[in-house]
Amino acid sequence: MHIAEAARQIRIQDLKLVHYAGAGHIGGDLSAIDILATLYGAVLNVTPDTVDDPERDRFILSKGHVAGILYTTLAAFGFLPVAELATFLKPLSALNGHPNRRKVPGVEASTGPLGHGLPIAVGHALSAKLDVSRRRTYVLVGDGELQEGSNWEAMMAASHHELDRLTVIVDRNRLQQGATVRETNDLEALDQKAAAFGFAVVEVNGHDHGELLDVLSSIPFRPGKPTFVIAHTHKGHPISFMSNNAVWHHRVPNPDELQRALNELGATA
Amino acid sequence: MTRTLSAAEHSLSDRPRFDCRNAYVDTLVELAGADHRIVGVVNDSVGSSKLEAFKKAFPDRLINVGIAEQDMVGVAAGLANGGRIPFVSAASCFLTARAMEQIKADVAYSDRNVKLCGMSPGMAYGELGPTHHSIEDIAWLRAIDNIVVVVPADPIETAAAMRWAAATEGPVFIRVSRMSVPQIYADDYTFQPGKAITVRAGDDVTIISNGTVLWRALVAAEQLAADGISARVISMPTVKPLDVDAVVAAAGETRASSPPRRPPRPARSAARWPRPSCSTTRYG
Numbered sequence: 259m260h261i262a263e264a265a266r267q268i269r270i271q272d273l274k275l276v277h278y279a280g281a282g283h284i285g286g287d288l289s290a291i292d293i294l295a296t297l298y299g300a301v302l303n304v305t306p307d308t309v310d311d312p313e314r315d316r317f318i319l320s321k322g323h324v325a326g327i328l329y330t331t332l333a334a335f336g337f338l339p340v341a342e343l344a345t346f347l348k349p350l351s352a353l354n355g356h357p358n359r360r361k362v363p364g365v366e367a368s369t370g371p372l373g374h375g376l377p378i379a380v381g382h383a384l385s386a387k388l389d390v391s392r393r394r395t396y397v398l399v400g401d402g403e404l405q406e407g408s409n410w411e412a413m414m415a416a417s418h419h420e421l422d423r424l425t426v427i428v429d430r431n432r433l434q435q436g437a438t439v440r441e442t443n444d445l446e447a448l449d450q451k452a453a454a455f456g457f458a459v460v461e462v463n464g465h466d467h468g469e470l471l472d473v474l475s476s477i478p479f480r481p482g483k484p485t486f487v488i489a490h491t492h493k494g495h496p497i498s499f500m501s502n503n504a505v506w507h508h509r510v511p512n513p514d515e516l517q518r519a520l521n522e523l524g525a526t527a
Numbered sequence: 528m529t530r531t532l533s534a535a536e537h538s539l540s541d542r543p544r545f546d547c548r549n550a551y552v553d554t555l556v557e558l559a560g561a562d563h564r565i566v567g568v569v570n571d572s573v574g575s576s577k578l579e580a581f582k583k584a585f586p587d588r589l590i591n592v593g594i595a596e597q598d599m600v601g602v603a604a605g606l607a608n609g610g611r612i613p614f615v616s617a618a619s620c621f622l623t624a625r626a627m628e629q630i631k632a633d634v635a636y637s638d639r640n641v642k643l644c645g646m647s648p649g650m651a652y653g654e655l656g657p658t659h660h661s662i663e664d665i666a667w668l669r670a671i672d673n674i675v676v677v678v679p680a681d682p683i684e685t686a687a688a689m690r691w692a693a694a695t696e697g698p699v700f701i702r703v704s705r706m707s708v709p710q711i712y713a714d715d716y717t718f719q720p721g722k723a724i725t726v727r728a729g730d731d732v733t734i735i736s737n738g739t740v741l742w743r744a745l746v747a748a749e750q751l752a753a754d755g756i757s758a759r760v761i762s763m764p765t766v767k768p769l770d771v772d773a774v775v776a777a778a779g780e781t782r783a784s785s786p787p788r789r790p791p792r793p794a795r796s797a798a799r800w801p802r803p804s805c806s807t808t809r810y811g
Contacts (some may be wrong), residue, residue: 312610360638366608368637371628377598378633381605381613384590388566388611408629411598418593 261467264334265295270525271330271343273497277516279326279347281355285493285506286400287327289431289464293398293489294331296470302396306336309363313393316382318367320375321400321429322356323508328365329353337364373406375399376426380412383424383484394477395424402434405443410455413484417456422478425485426457429464431493433504449488457486464489465496497522539742544707548577548646550682551703554689555614556584564612565693568603570596576616576646596621600629600643607639612693619645619702620652620661623668634698635674642692643674647705649739664702669767674698675720676767680741681711684764687718695720706739711762721765723773729759733777737763 268291276282297317304314319328326346333340345351352361356370367378379397386393399409416424428448432439439445452459458480462469470489479485493507494500497519511519520526559565559581566588567581573591582589590606592599596617603613615622622645623630634641645664652659668676677692677699679685685703692699711726726741727748736744741762748758759781761773 316608358636367604368632371632373597374601374629374633377601377629378605378608380598381602381607382609383605384602385606385609385611388587389609408595408597408601411592411595412601415592415595415598415602 261295261299261471264299265292265467266523268295268327268330268334270520270523271334271340272326273511273516273519273523275326275330275343275346277511277513278344280510281347281508282326282510283323283508284326284511285433285500285503285508286321286324286429286431288495288497288500289491289493290321290324290398290429291327291331292465292467292491292495293427293429293470294327295334296467296474297396298331298335300471301474303393304364306363309337313391315394316366316379316396318369318375318379318382318395318397319357319365320367320369320379320397321372321403322369322375325353325355325357328357329362332362332364338362372400372403373408376409377412377415379424379426380416380419380421383416383421384419386423387419387421392423395421396427396474397425398427398429400434401428401430401432401445401448402439402442404428404445404448413452413455413457413486416484420482421484422480422482425474425477425479425487426452427474427487427489429491430488431491431502433493433502433507435507436504438504452486452488456483458483459486459488461488461490464491539709539711539746542709544709545682546577546707547679547682547685547704550685551616551644551646551689552577552580554686555581558689558693559585559588562612562693564610566590566606566611566613568592568599568606568613568615570594570599570617570621572617572646575618576644578616596625597629600626600641601633603641603643604629604633604637604639607641612640612642614642614644614689614693616644616646616703618652618659618661619648619664620659622646623661623664623700627667630668630674630700631671635671638673639698640696641698642689643698643700644689645700645702648702649704649706651705651739664700665766668700674700674767675765676700676702677718677720677765678702678738679704679764680737680739680762681708683710683712683714683716684718687712687716688764691718691720702738704739708739709742711742711745718764721768721770723770724762724764725759725773726762727758727760729757729781731757731759731782733759733761733781735761735763735774735777737766 346353357365359365383395500506648661751758
């Protein structure tokens with residue numbers, strides 16, 4: 259399936275998921291989906307049959323609150339039954355508000371508290387280096403999440419150990435829970451900070467599958483250095499009334515809003 | 528079978544004493560030699576964890592993340608994701624307090640095969656002051672679901688607990704003392720998780736202890752014996768899961784758990800025993 263079409267279908271599924279569950283993080287889901295669709299559709303060396311293969315590539319979703327988009331992506335690529343999505347957030351469901359690696363096949367780390375995924379990714383990349391393995395490690399962090407100091411501890415270690423098969427992808431949507439990152443605790447100059455921490459830095463349009471594919475499939479971007487991809491995105495993309503609007507961090511679309519969003523994606527409820 | 532040293536062998540106050548960290552590193556080198564998956568993860572704590580011998584034997588397998596405890600525990604979880612068995616060695620005060628959320632989420636909740644080794648716990652860093660004391664670690668760790676909490680009492684038990692932890696899948700916290708203790712257990716001691724050990728028989732009262740305090744509990748029992756009080760000493764190396772059966776049995780079998788058979792003695796030590804079924808020594 260073409261990545262763009264996969265991303266469109268995952269968006270449709272995710273909008274319904276959040277609407278029917280009555281909760282979720284639709285804004286952050288929609289900003290990250292093109293990154294996930296590109297990774298699972300064309301980059302990661304992992305399939306539903308190889309989720310336990312030691313040599314699989316790892317993808318760690320550090321911004322665990324967008325679990326909905328991880329579940330819909332995993333379902334789209336066959337890691338879990340699409341029908342299971344209907345249990346999202348329900349009692350006893352495996353599909354909790356934050357991903358649980360013990361319950362959901364394909365989930366590499368139980369995340370939710372922010373600032374955890376990057377250290378775990380560094381640990382996995384170290385294990386790959388010890389094994390002299392070519393398996394790769396990708397971790398998706400939110401930009402607001404980079405306010406957690408543990409990320410910077412891990413980034414120091416990543417460059418110190420020259421983990422050039424580790425890729426940090428920042429979902430740079432510039433919004434956090436209730437305000438812009440700039441208003442809250444500004445990250446700029448993020449590219450210079452990451453470069454100063456020893457990373458090869460590259461900026462892409464985080465909604466352009468071609469740009470994402472080019473960068474994410476050409477790791478290491480610079481030999482001997484971990485890669486830091488600043489993926490410029492919009493929360494709520496591409497829904498006109500959701501895009502770049504902090505209200506949609508965790509607002510749930512009502513039936514009318516769902517219909518309008520689906521119409522924009524060329525789908526019906 | 529677990530054998531403890533006899534009373535004659537004990538005379539604990541006069542016996543040579545050992546820093547359990549030496550047993551820790553000797554055992555880690557031994558385990559790592561037999562299993563390539565084992566790695567050390569430290570926060571600039573090679574010296575304070577006495578890991579020089581490990582570093583010399585396995586330089587590539589000692590991962591020093593620098594002074595960064597959250598990263599250290601997250602990295603350990605990631606190493607476990609990659610099939611390694613990390614032994615995280617760091618001062619217990621920093622390992623547990625600084626990285627508590629990583630221990631909870633990345634290790635315990637995630638069920639990662641990570642061994643957390645809290646060095647120099649309790650009041651071991653006494654002169655360094657309360658910032659470096661680790662008197663909360665056991666209480667914190669035992670409140671977290673899905674992690675075994677072990678507090679060894681001597682070098683033999685430290686080594687035995689490590690061998691068990693290395694051979695067992697899942698999260699484990701082991702507290703490793705730097706305060707010198709005499710050898711309590713025989714060389715062939717085998718660690719049994721979740722099992723209490725009666726290290727001294729007694730009928731009147733029960734003392735339950737572990738860690739660096741266990742040998743002092745045995746000395747106290749000797750002193751009580753001189754006062755005519757027969758004290759049972761139970762070692763409880765596994766704080767979680769707790770051997771509840773052993774506690775209940777002791778409560779039923781020793782005198783402090785039921786109305787006295789004879790009037791309380793005025794003797795100083797006897798008068799200290801409280802009404803509850805058993806007295807638990809303080810950790811560290």
